[in-house]
Every structure is written in structure tokens, then in C-alpha cells.
Amino acid sequence: MPGTGMTWLVGKCGGRRPRPRSIDHLRSGVWLVLFFTFLYVADYLGSFGTDVITAPWDSIIVFLGSLAFYWWGVNAGARHMADHPLAPAEQRVPDDGELSPLAH
Structure with missing residues (x-):
């Protein structure tokens, strides 16, 4: 089933070009x-x-x-975090008993 991966990729992206931010994520991890x-x-x-x-x-x-x-790797991560800071909701520490927004 060599075409399965390509079918999934086309279905996932919907034939659109990847966003530049997605390319930045890949570029930040090429060192690994x-x-x-x-x-x-x-x-x-x-x-x-x-x-x-x-x-x-x-x-x-x-x-x-x-x-x-x-x-x-450390420099790529620091550069990536400087270029893509977390949104305020992702930076906030949840109160006791409150679920983290990343836990969903």
C-alpha cells in the first residue's frame, strides 16, 4: 500500500500548500x-x-x-521559541482543580 501515505497527506492538507509556520516547525527539527x-x-x-x-x-x-x-538543537529551539511565542492562554498556569488547556 505505497499510496496510502500520500492519500492521507492529500486528505489532511486538502490540496493546500503548508503554512509557512509549519515549515518553520520542520526546519527547527532537522538537526534531530x-x-x-x-x-x-x-x-x-x-x-x-x-x-x-x-x-x-x-x-x-x-x-x-x-x-x-x-x-x-538548543539554538534551534531557542530561535523557534523566540519566533513563535506561546499564546497568553498557553502561558497561564492553571489554578488548583482547573484543567490545563493542553490537557484536552
Whole structure:
């Protein structure tokens, strides 16, 4: 059923172009996809895979790469929150016994 995903996507979007804000959400999270790709490649080339990069260099590369991706992710999140602040209703802390607007 390869066409099922496309059918769902067209039905969900109704043939409309995605809003620019939706693209911003995707752009803010691209670091995570690249981080997982980096880990997969490092695992394959390191001592858990083909051993092209021997220990301890594989761990050092993953450590330094993870620091870089962490920095990228924190900055992407901060930039996203600065560009898309929460609405006042989402910022308010609910009183005791009141349901949060996000709990619905």
C-alpha cells in the first residue's frame, strides 16, 4: 500500500500548500534527523560495525559530534521559541482543580 501515505497527506492538507509556520516547525527539527543519521554512520564505521574507526576514536568522534548537535538543537529551539511565542492562554498556569488547556 505505497499510496496510502500520500492519500492521507492529500486528505489532511486538502490540496493546500503548508503554512509557512509549519515549515518553520520542520526546519527547527532537522538537526534531530541529521543527528540520528550521524549516529547511525558513526555506529556503522566504529567498533560496533565495520571497525573502520577504531576504539577509542569512534567514541571521541561521537562525543564531539553530539556536543555540536546539542548546541545546534538548543539554538534551534531557542530561535523557534523566540519566533513563535506561546499564546497568553498557553502561558497561564492553571489554578488548583482547573484543567490545563493542553490537557484536552
